[in-house]
Amino acid sequence: MSAVRQDVVALRRSAPAISPARRLTNALMGGLISLGTLLVVAPLILIFYYLLTTGLQALSPEFFTQTPAPLGETGGGLKNAIIGSITMLSMASVIGILVGVAGGIFLSEYPKHPLMPTIRMLSDVLAGIPAIVMGLVVYGLLVLRFGFSGMAGAIALGFLMIPIVVRTTEETLKLVPRATREAGLALGLPRWKVILQIVLPAAAGGIVTGIMLALARVAGEAAPLLFTAFGNNTVTTNLTEPMSALPVEIFKLATSAYETDRQLAQAASLVLILLILITSLLARYFSSPRKYRAK
Amino acid sequence: MTPILVAKDVDIFYGDFHAIKKVSLNAEIGTVNALIGPSGCGKTTFLRSLNRMHDLTPGARVEGTIQVDGQDIYGPGVDPVAMRRRIGMVFQKPNPFPTMSVLDNTVAGLKLAGVRDKNQLMAVAERSLRGAALWDEVKDRLHMPGMGLSGGQQQRLCIARALAVEPDVLLMDEPTSALDPASTAKIEELMSELKKVTTILIVTHNMQQAARISDTCSVFLNGDMIEHGPTEQIFQHPQDKRTEDYVSGRFG
Amino acid sequence: MSQATKRPPGRGLSSRSDDVFRTVIIGLSLVIALIFILSIYQLATVSWPTLSTFGLDFYTGRTWDPVNDVYGAFSMIIGTLVTSLIALAISVPLAIASALFIAEYSPKWLAGPVGYLIELLAAVPSVVYGLWALVVIAPKLAEWQLTYFTDPAKLETYSACQELWLQGTSSFQCFFVPSAADGRGLALATLILTVMILPYTASVARDVINLVPRDQREAMYALGATKWEVISKAVLPYARAGIMGGVLLALGRALGETLAVAMVIGDSQAPLTSLWQNFSTMASVIANQFGDAQQELHRSSVLALGLTLFFMSVIVNVLARIVIKRLTPEGIK
Numbered sequence: 099m100s101a102v103r104q105d106v107v108a109l110r111r112s113a114p115a116i117s118p119a120r121r122l123t124n125a126l127m128g129g130l131i132s133l134g135t136l137l138v139v140a141p142l143i144l145i146f147y148y149l150l151t152t153g154l155q156a157l158s159p160e161f162f163t164q165t166p167a168p169l170g171e172t173g174g175g176l177k178n179a180i181i182g183s184i185t186m187l188s189m190a191s192v193i194g195i196l197v198g199v200a201g202g203i204f205l206s207e208y209p210k211h212p213l214m215p216t217i218r219m220l221s222d223v224l225a226g227i228p229a230i231v232m233g234l235v236v237y238g239l240l241v242l243r244f245g246f247s248g249m250a251g252a253i254a255l256g257f258l259m260i261p262i263v264v265r266t267t268e269e270t271l272k273l274v275p276r277a278t279r280e281a282g283l284a285l286g287l288p289r290w291k292v293i294l295q296i297v298l299p300a301a302a303g304g305i306v307t308g309i310m311l312a313l314a315r316v317a318g319e320a321a322p323l324l325f326t327a328f329g330n331n332t333v334t335t336n337l338t339e340p341m342s343a344l345p346v347e348i349f350k351l352a353t354s355a356y357e358t359d360r361q362l363a364q365a366a367s368l369v370l371i372l373l374i375l376i377t378s379l380l381a382r383y384f385s386s387p388r389k390y391r392a393k
Numbered sequence: 394m395t396p397i398l399v400a401k402d403v404d405i406f407y408g409d410f411h412a413i414k415k416v417s418l419n420a421e422i423g424t425v426n427a428l429i430g431p432s433g434c435g436k437t438t439f440l441r442s443l444n445r446m447h448d449l450t451p452g453a454r455v456e457g458t459i460q461v462d463g464q465d466i467y468g469p470g471v472d473p474v475a476m477r478r479r480i481g482m483v484f485q486k487p488n489p490f491p492t493m494s495v496l497d498n499t500v501a502g503l504k505l506a507g508v509r510d511k512n513q514l515m516a517v518a519e520r521s522l523r524g525a526a527l528w529d530e531v532k533d534r535l536h537m538p539g540m541g542l543s544g545g546q547q548q549r550l551c552i553a554r555a556l557a558v559e560p561d562v563l564l565m566d567e568p569t570s571a572l573d574p575a576s577t578a579k580i581e582e583l584m585s586e587l588k589k590v591t592t593i594l595i596v597t598h599n600m601q602q603a604a605r606i607s608d609t610c611s612v613f614l615n616g617d618m619i620e621h622g623p624t625e626q627i628f629q630h631p632q633d634k635r636t637e638d639y640v641s642g643r644f645g
Numbered sequence: 646m647s648q649a650t651k652r653p654p655g656r657g658l659s660s661r662s663d664d665v666f667r668t669v670i671i672g673l674s675l676v677i678a679l680i681f682i683l684s685i686y687q688l689a690t691v692s693w694p695t696l697s698t699f700g701l702d703f704y705t706g707r708t709w710d711p712v713n714d715v716y717g718a719f720s721m722i723i724g725t726l727v728t729s730l731i732a733l734a735i736s737v738p739l740a741i742a743s744a745l746f747i748a749e750y751s752p753k754w755l756a757g758p759v760g761y762l763i764e765l766l767a768a769v770p771s772v773v774y775g776l777w778a779l780v781v782i783a784p785k786l787a788e789w790q791l792t793y794f795t796d797p798a799k800l801e802t803y804s805a806c807q808e809l810w811l812q813g814t815s816s817f818q819c820f821f822v823p824s825a826a827d828g829r830g831l832a833l834a835t836l837i838l839t840v841m842i843l844p845y846t847a848s849v850a851r852d853v854i855n856l857v858p859r860d861q862r863e864a865m866y867a868l869g870a871t872k873w874e875v876i877s878k879a880v881l882p883y884a885r886a887g888i889m890g891g892v893l894l895a896l897g898r899a900l901g902e903t904l905a906v907a908m909v910i911g912d913s914q915a916p917l918t919s920l921w922q923n924f925s926t927m928a929s930v931i932a933n934q935f936g937d938a939q940q941e942l943h944r945s946s947v948l949a950l951g952l953t954l955f956f957m958s959v960i961v962n963v964l965a966r967i968v969i970k971r972l973t974p975e976g977i978k
């Protein structure tokens with residue numbers, strides 16, 4: 099026993115301390131990581147500072163109530179773009195929600211269907227297609243035949259929403275416990291009623307979050323609208339006519355030579371960002387765990 | 394007798410929750426010390442204070458003194474990193490590093506300490522794997538992923554990994570609770586060998602296991618240590634009524 | 646027959662309604678496949694004139710000349726790759742750093758806000774990044790670039806480089822000398838792209854790092870590892886598949902990122918001789934030229950860029966998935 103103890107004591111004494119090099123690396127990496135984080139958040143703070151200082155000035159009641167002033171004149175607003183954005187986003191949501199939620203239900207509730215892996219793959223791939231390419235596709239599909247229209251723009255945005263909604267819907271539906279479904283089936287309810295009346299409501303919070311996130315994402319897109327909705331200086335809610343949108347106007351105004359145009363672009367950016375922020379805050383609200391448990 | 398580990402009046406809090414109340418415990422060199430008690434009584438909490446794992450838990454606070462080999466591990470100027478190297482830990486669930494081979498898992502601690510010599514690493518790996526009674530089963534697949542082993546083998550790999558740095562004290566938190574009886578028996582057999590080179594503190598829910606392998610036994614209840622003594626005494630002649638109830642399975 | 650009559654009432658009805666429901670769901674899901682197929686069909690048919698006229702020369706040709714109706718996309722492909730890869734190289738380490746900061750370093754009260762700020766970065770529209778780059782960053786760059794035209798010593802360097810540039814070549818040193826003084830160009834486009842893909846990589850990195858089980862970290866700590874050793878030896882190896890996948894997904898985004906780049910890159914098809922010169926990417930050419938493209942071949946060539954971009958992003962996305970599958974260590978999920 100005592101020999102063993104001696105061994106143990108000997109071992110103990112031999113344990114080396116941590117080398118200064120290891121300590122130094124540790125401290126250095128800690129510093130670099132903090133610095134890196136600072137660099138990541140810096141642009142956001144700078145952009146918000148820029149928009150708040152410049153955009154707020156340019157924001158006036160006319161911004162919301164008037165259409166752009168004729169070339170060379172000052173003043174005017176972007177009522178046409180605001181109405182256009184709202185109209186097209188509403189239509190896009192119809193497409194995105196219909197196909198997206200159905201796709202999510204398909205992937206989550208019919209996992210054994212032979213088409214399931216294909217649809218899942220295509221949906222994931224679709225999520226990676228650049229927005230501008232989606233604009234070209236819709237241009238070929240619709241604009242070549244029927245001309246520029248708000249409908250074409252809404253369809254392009256809707257296509258972009260679909261994969262985001264599919265993914266979040268699938269993920270939230272999968273969180274609904276199996277037991278919940280079985281409880282419904284055991285009551286003698288047909289499967290579709292179980293899905294529509296029990297599973298979907300249980301997952302509603304997460305699905306709404308997905309829809310809001312998808313909306314926030316496409317609300318800022320101008321690329322898919324350039325060759326589909328095109329833009330329009332008059333206010334319209336008629337989806338068969340060309341239509342304007344906030345991001346499209348920002349794109350056009352930002353590259354303009356006139357100082358007043360640039361101010362309008364800054365105001366529009368501020369409004370657009372605030373709209374997107376509100377949407378994603380709402381999305382957060384719907385997905386908050388408190389909400390979940392209440393269901 | 395020389396205690397290698399001395400814990401004195403240890404209090405542990407999670408925020409406002411007082412999880413361990415004034416617990417004192419000595420562990421002699423080369424012994425196996427079992428910590429038993431009903432679920433939620435604070436065994437894990439106490440064990441994790443012995444290698445400063447609570448430093449990583451937000452809101453956790455440890456008071457009192459804990460000395461290993463005469464040195465206060467919570468003392469000023471003590472580097473928890475250097476200190477942990479001398480106090481090994483085996484977790485409830487086997488947790489080999491999934492991206493490392495069996496060999497790399499075994500010598501992970503040595504590599505951290507800067508040992509690069511292939512021969513030395515190999516020698517230590519063999520010694521540790523033999524010490525964990527795993528060598529014969531893995532000697533032909535040292536370069537396979539550690540995750541490819543069975544659950545029982547993985548746990549012995551984790552024991553080998555802890556042994557490789559030659560710790561003064563080895564903390565084991567229910568090391569066999571995720572294992573089948575055969576693997577459990579293997580690890581129990583190991584204990585009597587292991588205590589020749591280190592001192593073991595083991596948390597277990599299995600009374601027979603505690604009785605079979607430990608030299609001393611500490612009984613926890615609701616954050617208090619209600620009894621501590623030689624294992625034989627705890628099981629044959631418990632001083633506290635509650636201990637008797639617990640070891641005979643009347644509550645818990 | 647007697648079997649059927651024994652069924653509880655409504656049973657047959659509900660199973661038929663189940664069939665209807667399933668058909669509707671599958672029908673709507675097939676729209677996803679339809680979009681994909683129509684996309685390829687559309688893009689392929691309209692870019693056919695270009696692809697049949699130029700064949701592979703479309704990808705290797707260096708002249709993009711609407712006046713003479715000759716279209717070679719080599720330089721804009723290079724533009725896309727250069728901007729994306731540099732942006733990726735800068736943003737990935739930063740993104741991982743921010744994810745590690747949130748998961749391992751930051752005090753609890755700071756982790757939430759920092760994470761939220763990074764999410765907000767993803768919410769800023771492309772055109773707003775472009776506007777900011779044009780109005781705020783470009784003038785700052787221009788100020789510095791101007792020194793090459795005012796400072797005599799620098800002007801000398803510039804003149805020497807210009808000789809090279811005019812011959813369509815460059816040297817290592819000249820590659821970093823500004824060729825114009827308006828702040829726009831390849832460098833600004835790359836910078837803005839870096840900022841734009843940061844949140845994607847960062848949020849993927851954060852998700853995968855959060856998935857690393859606590860006991861992996863604790864096992865490393867228990868062996869006497871420093872915090873950085875825990876990160877480099879336990880956390881990052883465990884998360885590497887997810888991070889690699891995230892990097893590829895961010896690459897996919899960078900390849901197709903359009904308007905911010907189109908606004909600041911300057912839309913030039915000159916040979917690449919300086920990091921600061923005006924240049925173009927596939928996406929920026931689509932945005933800047935498609936509206937004005939009059940000749941059929943010009944239009945078709947722009948659409949062929951779209952087709953190429955389409956396949957590039959499909960490949961990158963599929964690759965991302967394969968990487969995540971292949972690199973995920975055995976035993977993780």
Ligand SMILES: Nc1ncnc2c1ncn2[C@@H]1O[C@H](COP(=O)(O)OP(=O)(O)OP(=O)(O)O)[C@@H](O)[C@H]1O
Binds near residue numbers: 432433436438439450
């Ligand atoms: N991180 C924590 N934060 C707050 N409370 C905790 C935390 N960890 C443990 N506790 C609480 O401390 C008490 C002791 O927990 P501990 O895990 O030490 O019990 P245990 O004896 O190991 O139980 P078991 O046998 O089930 O593993 C419990 O009431 C538990 O809920």
Ligand SMILES: [Mg+2]
Binds near residue numbers: 436438566
């Ligand atoms: Mg425990």
